[in-house]
Amino acid sequence: MKLYNTLTGKKEDFKPINDKMVGIYNCGPTVYNYAHIGNLRAYVFADVLRRTLEWSGYKVKQVMNITDIGQLTSDADEGEDKMVKALKREALPLTLKAMNEVGEKYKGAFIEDLKTLNIEMPDKMPKASEHVAEDIEIIKKLEEKGFAYKISDGIYFDTAKFPNYGKLGGVNKAKLKEGARVTSNPEKKNPADFNLWKLSTSANLGFDSPWGTGFPGWHIECSAMSRKYLGQPFDIHTGGVDHIGTHHNNEIAQSEAAFDAPLANYWMHNEHLNISGGEKMAKSGEGFITLQTIVKKKINPLAYRYYLLGANYRTPMIFSFEALSGAETALNRLVNILKTMPEGGKVIENNENGFGTKKIGDLLDDDLDTPSAIAFLWDFIKDENISPSDRRATILKFDETLGLNLIELIKKELAPVGIPHAVKKLLSERESARASKNWNDADKLRDEIKSLGFEVKDTDNGQVITEI
Ligand code: AMP
Ligand code: ZN
Secondary structure, eight states, rough: OEEEEEETTEEEOOOSSTTHHHHHHHHOOOOOOOOOHHHHHHHHHHHHHHHHHHTTOOOOEEEEEEBOOOOOOOOSSSSBBBHHHHHHTTTTOSHHHHHHHHHHEEEEEEEHHHTTTOOOOBBBOOOOGGOOHHHHHHHHHHHHOOEEEEEETEEEEOGGGGGTTGGGOOOOOHHHHSSSSSOOOOTTTSTTTTEEEEEEETTOSSSOTEEEOOOEEEHHHHHHHHHHHHOOEEEEEEEEEIIIIIHHHHHHHHHHHSSSSSSEEEEEEOOOOOOOOOHHHHSSSSOOOOOHHHHHHHHOOOHHHHHHHOOOOOEEEEOOOHHHHHHHHHHHHHHHHHHHHHHHHOOOOOOTOOOSSHHHHHHHHOOOOHHOOOOOHHHHHTTTTHHHHHHHHHHHHHHHHHOOOOHHHHOOOOOOOSHHHHHHHHHHHHHHHHHHTOOHHHHHHHHHHHHHHEEEEETTEEEEEOOO
16 A cells, blocks of 8 residues: 655555554544634545544554644744633633533534545544643653753743654745744744743633643644554644644654654545635635535535545645536436346356455555545446345445545435425425326326426335436
Protein backbone atom coordinates (compact mmCIF):
# COMPACT_ATOMS: atom_id res chain seq x y z
CA MET A 1 0.00 0.00 0.00
CA LYS A 2 1.34 3.43 -0.92
CA LEU A 3 0.47 6.57 1.02
CA TYR A 4 1.55 10.16 0.46
CA ASN A 5 3.52 11.27 3.51
CA THR A 6 3.65 15.05 4.07
CA LEU A 7 6.75 14.47 6.21
CA THR A 8 8.83 13.33 3.22
CA GLY A 9 6.76 14.92 0.44
CA LYS A 10 6.55 11.52 -1.29
CA LYS A 11 4.28 8.56 -1.83
CA GLU A 12 5.79 5.81 0.30
CA ASP A 13 5.21 2.12 0.90
CA PHE A 14 3.24 1.88 4.08
CA LYS A 15 5.07 -0.10 6.77
CA PRO A 16 3.23 -0.28 10.08
CA ILE A 17 5.12 -0.34 13.38
CA ASN A 18 3.29 -3.49 14.36
CA ASP A 19 1.98 -5.66 11.54
CA LYS A 20 -1.13 -6.67 13.48
CA MET A 21 -2.45 -3.23 14.38
CA VAL A 22 -2.27 0.18 12.75
CA GLY A 23 -2.65 3.23 15.02
CA ILE A 24 -4.31 6.31 13.49
CA TYR A 25 -4.91 9.67 15.11
CA ASN A 26 -7.29 12.16 13.46
CA CYS A 27 -7.30 15.74 14.61
CA GLY A 28 -10.92 16.02 15.64
CA PRO A 29 -13.32 18.94 15.69
CA THR A 30 -13.44 21.88 18.04
CA VAL A 31 -16.97 21.58 19.34
CA TYR A 32 -17.92 25.23 19.61
CA ASN A 33 -20.28 25.10 16.65
CA TYR A 34 -21.71 22.69 14.09
CA ALA A 35 -19.20 21.12 11.72
CA HIS A 36 -19.37 22.41 8.14
CA ILE A 37 -19.15 20.08 5.18
CA GLY A 38 -15.49 21.09 4.67
CA ASN A 39 -14.65 19.69 8.10
CA LEU A 40 -16.53 16.55 7.17
CA ARG A 41 -14.27 16.09 4.16
CA ALA A 42 -11.45 15.49 6.66
CA TYR A 43 -13.42 12.69 8.31
CA VAL A 44 -14.65 11.02 5.11
CA PHE A 45 -11.00 10.92 4.03
CA ALA A 46 -9.99 9.41 7.41
CA ASP A 47 -12.80 6.86 7.09
CA VAL A 48 -11.71 5.77 3.59
CA LEU A 49 -8.17 5.41 4.92
CA ARG A 50 -9.40 3.23 7.78
CA ARG A 51 -11.63 1.11 5.53
CA THR A 52 -8.80 0.62 3.02
CA LEU A 53 -6.41 -0.54 5.74
CA GLU A 54 -9.07 -2.93 7.03
CA TRP A 55 -9.70 -4.17 3.50
CA SER A 56 -5.96 -4.88 3.22
CA GLY A 57 -6.21 -7.06 6.33
CA TYR A 58 -4.97 -4.69 9.04
CA LYS A 59 -6.67 -4.18 12.34
CA VAL A 60 -6.99 -0.48 13.00
CA LYS A 61 -7.10 1.50 16.21
CA GLN A 62 -8.47 4.92 15.32
CA VAL A 63 -8.45 7.78 17.80
CA MET A 64 -10.18 11.09 17.09
CA ASN A 65 -10.00 13.79 19.72
CA ILE A 66 -12.76 16.20 20.64
CA THR A 67 -11.41 19.65 21.41
CA ASP A 68 -13.90 20.94 23.95
CA ILE A 69 -11.69 23.43 25.80
CA GLY A 70 -8.99 25.95 25.29
CA GLN A 71 -8.98 26.46 21.53
CA LEU A 72 -8.01 29.95 20.52
CA THR A 73 -9.55 31.55 17.47
CA SER A 74 -6.65 30.96 15.11
CA ASP A 75 -3.23 29.35 14.82
CA ALA A 76 -1.93 32.39 16.67
CA ASP A 77 -1.96 32.35 20.44
CA GLU A 78 -3.92 35.57 20.65
CA GLY A 79 -7.61 36.39 20.73
CA GLU A 80 -10.60 34.91 22.39
CA ASP A 81 -10.97 31.24 23.08
CA LYS A 82 -13.44 29.54 20.70
CA MET A 83 -15.25 27.71 23.51
CA VAL A 84 -15.59 30.95 25.50
CA LYS A 85 -16.96 32.57 22.37
CA ALA A 86 -19.58 29.81 22.16
CA LEU A 87 -20.64 30.42 25.79
CA LYS A 88 -21.10 34.11 25.08
CA ARG A 89 -22.95 33.46 21.81
CA GLU A 90 -25.37 31.11 23.55
CA ALA A 91 -25.75 33.42 26.58
CA LEU A 92 -24.43 30.78 28.97
CA PRO A 93 -22.47 31.43 32.17
CA LEU A 94 -18.70 31.47 31.91
CA THR A 95 -18.16 28.21 33.83
CA LEU A 96 -16.49 24.90 33.04
CA LYS A 97 -19.85 23.19 33.54
CA ALA A 98 -21.52 25.32 30.86
CA MET A 99 -18.51 24.83 28.60
CA ASN A 100 -18.91 21.09 28.99
CA GLU A 101 -22.60 21.32 28.12
CA VAL A 102 -21.99 23.37 25.01
CA GLY A 103 -19.23 20.95 23.98
CA GLU A 104 -21.51 17.95 24.50
CA LYS A 105 -24.21 19.54 22.36
CA TYR A 106 -21.92 20.05 19.37
CA LYS A 107 -20.13 16.74 19.91
CA GLY A 108 -23.54 15.03 19.68
CA ALA A 109 -24.33 16.89 16.45
CA PHE A 110 -20.91 15.94 15.07
CA ILE A 111 -21.42 12.24 15.83
CA GLU A 112 -24.79 12.39 14.07
CA ASP A 113 -23.04 13.87 11.02
CA LEU A 114 -20.52 11.03 11.05
CA LYS A 115 -23.30 8.45 11.18
CA THR A 116 -25.25 10.18 8.42
CA LEU A 117 -22.19 9.97 6.18
CA ASN A 118 -21.74 6.28 7.06
CA ILE A 119 -18.40 7.00 8.72
CA GLU A 120 -17.32 4.17 11.02
CA MET A 121 -17.04 5.34 14.61
CA PRO A 122 -13.44 5.77 15.78
CA ASP A 123 -12.38 3.38 18.54
CA LYS A 124 -11.82 6.27 20.90
CA MET A 125 -13.02 9.87 20.94
CA PRO A 126 -11.18 11.37 23.91
CA LYS A 127 -12.23 14.80 25.11
CA ALA A 128 -9.54 17.39 25.77
CA SER A 129 -11.31 18.44 28.99
CA GLU A 130 -10.67 14.97 30.43
CA HIS A 131 -6.94 14.94 29.66
CA VAL A 132 -5.65 18.09 31.28
CA ALA A 133 -3.50 16.09 33.75
CA GLU A 134 -1.70 14.45 30.80
CA ASP A 135 -1.12 17.89 29.22
CA ILE A 136 0.36 19.19 32.46
CA GLU A 137 2.74 16.21 32.67
CA ILE A 138 4.16 16.97 29.22
CA ILE A 139 4.49 20.68 29.91
CA LYS A 140 6.34 19.91 33.16
CA LYS A 141 8.67 17.63 31.25
CA LEU A 142 9.32 20.35 28.67
CA GLU A 143 10.08 22.78 31.48
CA GLU A 144 12.54 20.33 33.07
CA LYS A 145 14.27 19.85 29.73
CA GLY A 146 14.55 23.59 29.14
CA PHE A 147 12.08 23.83 26.21
CA ALA A 148 9.46 25.92 28.01
CA TYR A 149 9.44 29.41 29.48
CA LYS A 150 6.92 31.58 31.28
CA ILE A 151 5.68 35.03 30.25
CA SER A 152 2.84 37.09 31.63
CA ASP A 153 -0.01 35.23 29.87
CA GLY A 154 1.27 31.67 30.11
CA ILE A 155 3.89 29.05 29.33
CA TYR A 156 5.45 28.92 25.86
CA PHE A 157 7.52 26.49 23.83
CA ASP A 158 10.91 27.83 22.80
CA THR A 159 11.22 26.90 19.11
CA ALA A 160 14.85 28.07 19.00
CA LYS A 161 15.72 25.07 21.20
CA PHE A 162 14.27 22.64 18.65
CA PRO A 163 16.47 22.83 15.54
CA ASN A 164 14.10 20.76 13.39
CA TYR A 165 11.16 23.08 14.02
CA GLY A 166 8.96 23.35 10.92
CA LYS A 167 10.12 20.13 9.25
CA LEU A 168 6.58 19.08 8.30
CA GLY A 169 5.73 20.54 4.93
CA GLY A 170 9.03 22.44 4.90
CA VAL A 171 7.79 25.39 6.93
CA ASN A 172 10.63 27.80 6.84
CA LYS A 173 11.65 29.43 10.10
CA ALA A 174 13.08 32.48 8.37
CA LYS A 175 9.71 33.08 6.76
CA LEU A 176 7.99 32.75 10.12
CA LYS A 177 10.20 35.52 11.40
CA GLU A 178 8.77 37.88 8.84
CA GLY A 179 5.60 37.65 10.90
CA ALA A 180 3.47 36.31 8.06
CA ARG A 181 1.78 33.75 10.22
CA VAL A 182 2.10 34.53 13.88
CA THR A 183 0.86 37.67 15.52
CA SER A 184 3.64 39.04 17.57
CA ASN A 185 3.54 38.93 21.31
CA PRO A 186 6.53 41.11 22.32
CA GLU A 187 7.23 38.91 25.33
CA LYS A 188 7.80 35.79 23.22
CA LYS A 189 11.44 34.90 22.57
CA ASN A 190 10.81 33.92 18.92
CA PRO A 191 7.80 34.69 16.71
CA ALA A 192 7.10 30.98 16.13
CA ASP A 193 7.05 30.13 19.86
CA PHE A 194 3.66 28.81 20.83
CA ASN A 195 1.47 28.54 23.84
CA LEU A 196 1.52 25.42 26.05
CA TRP A 197 -0.57 26.74 28.94
CA LYS A 198 -2.69 29.87 28.78
CA LEU A 199 -3.47 31.64 32.03
CA SER A 200 -7.09 32.66 32.55
CA THR A 201 -8.10 36.22 32.05
CA SER A 202 -11.86 35.94 32.58
CA ALA A 203 -13.34 35.21 36.01
CA ASN A 204 -10.70 32.66 36.85
CA LEU A 205 -12.33 30.24 34.41
CA GLY A 206 -10.13 27.22 33.82
CA PHE A 207 -8.23 24.28 35.31
CA ASP A 208 -5.70 24.33 38.13
CA SER A 209 -2.08 23.88 37.17
CA PRO A 210 1.36 24.48 38.68
CA TRP A 211 1.40 27.79 36.74
CA GLY A 212 -2.04 29.03 37.78
CA THR A 213 -5.62 28.59 36.59
CA GLY A 214 -6.00 28.37 32.86
CA PHE A 215 -6.28 26.14 29.82
CA PRO A 216 -3.87 23.88 27.98
CA GLY A 217 -2.73 25.09 24.57
CA TRP A 218 -4.56 23.47 21.69
CA HIS A 219 -1.49 21.69 20.29
CA ILE A 220 -0.53 20.00 23.57
CA GLU A 221 -3.96 18.35 23.74
CA CYS A 222 -3.26 16.36 20.59
CA SER A 223 0.26 15.40 21.72
CA ALA A 224 -1.10 14.12 25.04
CA MET A 225 -4.13 12.23 23.76
CA SER A 226 -2.38 10.58 20.81
CA ARG A 227 0.45 9.40 23.07
CA LYS A 228 -1.94 8.12 25.73
CA TYR A 229 -4.03 5.98 23.40
CA LEU A 230 -1.58 5.04 20.64
CA GLY A 231 1.90 5.33 22.15
CA GLN A 232 4.76 7.23 20.57
CA PRO A 233 5.56 6.86 17.77
CA PHE A 234 2.31 5.69 16.23
CA ASP A 235 1.59 5.03 12.57
CA ILE A 236 -0.58 7.67 10.89
CA HIS A 237 -1.64 11.18 11.88
CA THR A 238 -4.24 12.94 9.75
CA GLY A 239 -5.80 16.39 9.43
CA GLY A 240 -6.61 19.07 6.90
CA VAL A 241 -3.80 20.88 5.09
CA ASP A 242 -4.47 24.00 7.17
CA HIS A 243 -2.96 22.15 10.14
CA ILE A 244 0.41 21.44 8.53
CA GLY A 245 2.07 24.80 9.06
CA THR A 246 1.38 25.44 12.71
CA HIS A 247 -0.68 22.87 14.60
CA HIS A 248 1.11 19.76 13.39
CA ASN A 249 4.59 21.27 13.46
CA ASN A 250 3.88 22.32 17.03
CA GLU A 251 2.63 18.86 17.99
CA ILE A 252 5.82 17.38 16.53
CA ALA A 253 8.11 19.88 18.26
CA GLN A 254 6.70 19.43 21.75
CA SER A 255 6.23 15.62 21.59
CA GLU A 256 9.67 14.99 20.16
CA ALA A 257 11.33 17.44 22.53
CA ALA A 258 9.63 15.85 25.55
CA PHE A 259 10.13 12.19 24.68
CA ASP A 260 13.03 12.01 22.18
CA ALA A 261 11.01 9.89 19.75
CA PRO A 262 9.07 10.75 16.59
CA LEU A 263 5.38 11.44 17.14
CA ALA A 264 4.00 9.67 14.06
CA ASN A 265 5.60 7.97 11.05
CA TYR A 266 3.11 9.06 8.36
CA TRP A 267 1.39 12.42 8.21
CA MET A 268 -1.54 12.59 5.81
CA HIS A 269 -3.49 15.73 4.96
CA ASN A 270 -6.69 16.27 3.05
CA GLU A 271 -7.04 19.29 0.81
CA HIS A 272 -9.76 21.80 1.41
CA LEU A 273 -13.31 22.05 0.32
CA ASN A 274 -13.45 25.60 -0.97
CA ILE A 275 -16.32 27.90 -1.70
CA SER A 276 -16.68 29.56 -5.10
CA GLY A 277 -13.93 32.13 -5.41
CA GLY A 278 -11.49 29.57 -4.05
CA GLU A 279 -11.65 30.44 -0.38
CA LYS A 280 -11.62 27.65 2.20
CA MET A 281 -14.99 26.92 3.74
CA ALA A 282 -14.60 28.07 7.34
CA LYS A 283 -16.74 28.15 10.45
CA SER A 284 -16.31 31.88 10.75
CA GLY A 285 -16.69 32.83 7.09
CA GLU A 286 -19.59 33.10 4.69
CA GLY A 287 -20.77 30.08 2.73
CA PHE A 288 -20.78 27.88 5.83
CA ILE A 289 -22.81 24.81 4.81
CA THR A 290 -23.66 22.06 7.26
CA LEU A 291 -24.76 18.54 6.50
CA GLN A 292 -28.17 19.48 7.87
CA THR A 293 -28.45 22.14 5.13
CA ILE A 294 -28.05 19.32 2.61
CA VAL A 295 -30.59 17.12 4.40
CA LYS A 296 -33.08 20.00 4.58
CA LYS A 297 -32.75 20.51 0.84
CA LYS A 298 -33.87 16.87 0.53
CA ILE A 299 -30.56 15.83 -0.98
CA ASN A 300 -29.35 12.39 0.06
CA PRO A 301 -26.37 13.14 2.36
CA LEU A 302 -24.56 10.09 0.98
CA ALA A 303 -24.48 11.95 -2.33
CA TYR A 304 -22.05 14.29 -0.53
CA ARG A 305 -19.87 11.31 0.27
CA TYR A 306 -20.09 10.20 -3.39
CA TYR A 307 -19.21 13.74 -4.48
CA LEU A 308 -16.10 13.73 -2.24
CA LEU A 309 -14.96 10.32 -3.50
CA GLY A 310 -15.02 11.71 -7.03
CA ALA A 311 -11.84 13.65 -6.24
CA ASN A 312 -8.60 12.48 -4.68
CA TYR A 313 -8.31 13.63 -1.07
CA ARG A 314 -5.23 15.67 -2.06
CA THR A 315 -7.11 17.70 -4.67
CA PRO A 316 -8.82 20.96 -3.64
CA MET A 317 -12.53 20.99 -4.47
CA ILE A 318 -14.85 23.91 -5.10
CA PHE A 319 -18.25 23.12 -3.70
CA SER A 320 -21.44 23.84 -5.60
CA PHE A 321 -24.95 22.51 -5.27
CA GLU A 322 -24.92 21.77 -9.03
CA ALA A 323 -21.98 19.44 -8.56
CA LEU A 324 -23.63 17.85 -5.54
CA SER A 325 -26.82 17.34 -7.50
CA GLY A 326 -24.80 15.71 -10.31
CA ALA A 327 -23.32 13.36 -7.71
CA GLU A 328 -26.78 12.55 -6.41
CA THR A 329 -28.04 11.73 -9.90
CA ALA A 330 -25.08 9.40 -10.45
CA LEU A 331 -25.54 7.72 -7.07
CA ASN A 332 -29.25 7.24 -7.73
CA ARG A 333 -28.50 5.75 -11.13
CA LEU A 334 -26.09 3.34 -9.51
CA VAL A 335 -28.61 2.34 -6.87
CA ASN A 336 -31.38 1.95 -9.42
CA ILE A 337 -29.24 -0.35 -11.55
CA LEU A 338 -28.39 -2.41 -8.48
CA LYS A 339 -32.06 -2.67 -7.61
CA THR A 340 -32.71 -4.44 -10.90
CA MET A 341 -30.00 -7.04 -10.20
CA PRO A 342 -31.03 -10.21 -8.38
CA GLU A 343 -29.55 -11.33 -5.08
CA GLY A 344 -27.67 -14.59 -4.63
CA GLY A 345 -24.61 -13.93 -6.80
CA LYS A 346 -21.00 -14.51 -5.82
CA VAL A 347 -18.25 -12.01 -5.22
CA ILE A 348 -15.77 -11.92 -8.11
CA GLU A 349 -12.24 -11.48 -6.87
CA ASN A 350 -10.29 -11.31 -10.08
CA ASN A 351 -11.63 -12.62 -13.38
CA GLU A 352 -9.69 -13.09 -16.64
CA ASN A 353 -10.11 -9.37 -17.45
CA GLY A 354 -8.68 -8.38 -14.08
CA PHE A 355 -12.13 -7.29 -12.95
CA GLY A 356 -13.16 -7.84 -9.37
CA THR A 357 -12.54 -6.89 -5.77
CA LYS A 358 -8.76 -7.16 -6.12
CA LYS A 359 -8.80 -4.28 -8.60
CA ILE A 360 -10.65 -1.97 -6.20
CA GLY A 361 -8.13 -2.87 -3.50
CA ASP A 362 -5.23 -2.12 -5.84
CA LEU A 363 -6.67 1.29 -6.79
CA LEU A 364 -7.25 2.32 -3.20
CA ASP A 365 -3.87 0.99 -2.15
CA ASP A 366 -2.43 3.64 -4.44
CA ASP A 367 -2.81 6.52 -1.99
CA LEU A 368 -6.59 6.08 -1.83
CA ASP A 369 -7.36 6.67 -5.49
CA THR A 370 -11.11 6.98 -5.01
CA PRO A 371 -11.88 8.65 -8.39
CA SER A 372 -10.41 5.65 -10.24
CA ALA A 373 -12.24 3.29 -7.88
CA ILE A 374 -15.57 4.97 -8.71
CA ALA A 375 -14.79 4.91 -12.44
CA PHE A 376 -13.95 1.21 -12.17
CA LEU A 377 -17.19 0.56 -10.33
CA TRP A 378 -19.08 1.98 -13.33
CA ASP A 379 -17.09 -0.16 -15.78
CA PHE A 380 -17.82 -3.17 -13.64
CA ILE A 381 -21.55 -2.59 -13.28
CA LYS A 382 -21.90 -2.43 -17.08
CA ASP A 383 -19.80 -5.53 -17.80
CA GLU A 384 -22.22 -7.91 -19.46
CA ASN A 385 -19.73 -10.78 -19.32
CA ILE A 386 -20.54 -11.00 -15.64
CA SER A 387 -23.99 -12.08 -14.49
CA PRO A 388 -26.13 -9.34 -12.93
CA SER A 389 -26.31 -11.18 -9.61
CA ASP A 390 -22.51 -11.53 -9.46
CA ARG A 391 -22.15 -7.85 -10.34
CA ARG A 392 -24.51 -6.96 -7.53
CA ALA A 393 -22.69 -9.10 -4.97
CA THR A 394 -19.29 -7.79 -6.03
CA ILE A 395 -20.32 -4.13 -5.99
CA LEU A 396 -21.81 -4.48 -2.52
CA LYS A 397 -18.46 -5.94 -1.46
CA PHE A 398 -16.57 -3.01 -3.08
CA ASP A 399 -18.69 -0.74 -0.98
CA GLU A 400 -17.00 -1.97 2.19
CA THR A 401 -14.18 0.36 1.14
CA LEU A 402 -16.14 3.25 -0.34
CA GLY A 403 -18.78 3.29 2.36
CA LEU A 404 -21.68 4.57 0.25
CA ASN A 405 -23.98 2.29 2.22
CA LEU A 406 -25.40 0.85 -1.02
CA ILE A 407 -26.85 -2.13 0.84
CA GLU A 408 -29.21 0.22 2.68
CA LEU A 409 -29.82 2.56 -0.26
CA ILE A 410 -31.13 -0.25 -2.44
CA LYS A 411 -33.80 -0.96 0.17
CA LYS A 412 -35.12 2.58 -0.04
CA GLU A 413 -37.40 4.39 -2.39
CA LEU A 414 -35.11 7.09 -3.71
CA ALA A 415 -36.23 10.62 -4.23
CA PRO A 416 -35.80 10.98 -7.97
CA VAL A 417 -33.28 13.62 -8.88
CA GLY A 418 -32.72 15.34 -12.17
CA ILE A 419 -36.28 14.34 -13.03
CA PRO A 420 -38.80 17.00 -14.07
CA HIS A 421 -41.39 18.02 -11.55
CA ALA A 422 -44.20 16.79 -13.84
CA VAL A 423 -42.72 13.28 -13.85
CA LYS A 424 -42.28 13.29 -10.07
CA LYS A 425 -45.93 14.23 -9.69
CA LEU A 426 -47.03 11.38 -11.95
CA LEU A 427 -44.79 8.99 -10.05
CA SER A 428 -46.36 9.89 -6.76
CA GLU A 429 -49.87 9.54 -8.24
CA ARG A 430 -48.87 6.14 -9.57
CA GLU A 431 -47.53 5.18 -6.13
CA SER A 432 -50.98 5.92 -4.66
CA ALA A 433 -52.70 4.03 -7.48
CA ARG A 434 -50.50 1.03 -6.80
CA ALA A 435 -51.12 1.24 -3.08
CA SER A 436 -54.87 1.06 -3.68
CA LYS A 437 -54.33 -1.73 -6.25
CA ASN A 438 -55.77 0.43 -9.01
CA TRP A 439 -53.74 -1.26 -11.76
CA ASN A 440 -55.55 0.42 -14.65
CA ASP A 441 -54.61 3.88 -13.45
CA ALA A 442 -51.10 2.67 -12.65
CA ASP A 443 -50.67 1.48 -16.25
CA LYS A 444 -52.04 4.70 -17.70
CA LEU A 445 -49.70 6.71 -15.54
CA ARG A 446 -46.80 4.55 -16.67
CA ASP A 447 -47.61 5.49 -20.28
CA GLU A 448 -47.87 9.14 -19.43
CA ILE A 449 -44.47 8.96 -17.73
CA LYS A 450 -43.09 7.22 -20.82
CA SER A 451 -44.33 9.99 -23.04
CA LEU A 452 -42.19 12.38 -21.00
CA GLY A 453 -39.09 10.27 -21.68
CA PHE A 454 -38.89 8.16 -18.54
CA GLU A 455 -39.42 4.51 -17.85
CA VAL A 456 -40.80 3.27 -14.58
CA LYS A 457 -40.25 -0.28 -13.35
CA ASP A 458 -41.83 -1.92 -10.34
CA THR A 459 -39.43 -3.75 -8.08
CA ASP A 460 -39.67 -5.31 -4.62
CA ASN A 461 -38.29 -2.01 -3.38
CA GLY A 462 -40.89 0.16 -5.07
CA GLN A 463 -40.86 2.14 -8.31
CA VAL A 464 -37.55 2.67 -10.09
CA ILE A 465 -37.34 5.42 -12.66
CA THR A 466 -34.83 5.62 -15.49
CA GLU A 467 -34.39 7.90 -18.46
CA ILE A 468 -35.27 6.24 -21.77
P1 AMP B 1 -11.54 22.30 13.24
O1 AMP B 1 -12.82 21.89 13.91
O2 AMP B 1 -11.55 23.70 12.72
O3 AMP B 1 -10.32 22.00 14.09
O4 AMP B 1 -11.40 21.41 11.94
C1 AMP B 1 -11.60 20.03 11.91
C2 AMP B 1 -10.92 19.41 10.69
O5 AMP B 1 -11.44 19.93 9.47
C3 AMP B 1 -9.42 19.67 10.62
O6 AMP B 1 -8.75 18.49 10.20
C4 AMP B 1 -9.29 20.76 9.58
O7 AMP B 1 -8.03 20.74 8.96
C5 AMP B 1 -10.38 20.35 8.60
N1 AMP B 1 -10.90 21.44 7.76
C6 AMP B 1 -11.25 22.68 8.16
N2 AMP B 1 -11.76 23.39 7.12
C7 AMP B 1 -11.73 22.57 6.04
C8 AMP B 1 -12.14 22.69 4.67
N3 AMP B 1 -12.71 23.81 4.20
N4 AMP B 1 -11.96 21.62 3.84
C9 AMP B 1 -11.43 20.47 4.30
N5 AMP B 1 -11.03 20.28 5.59
C10 AMP B 1 -11.18 21.30 6.46
ZN1 ZN C 1 -4.62 18.08 16.48
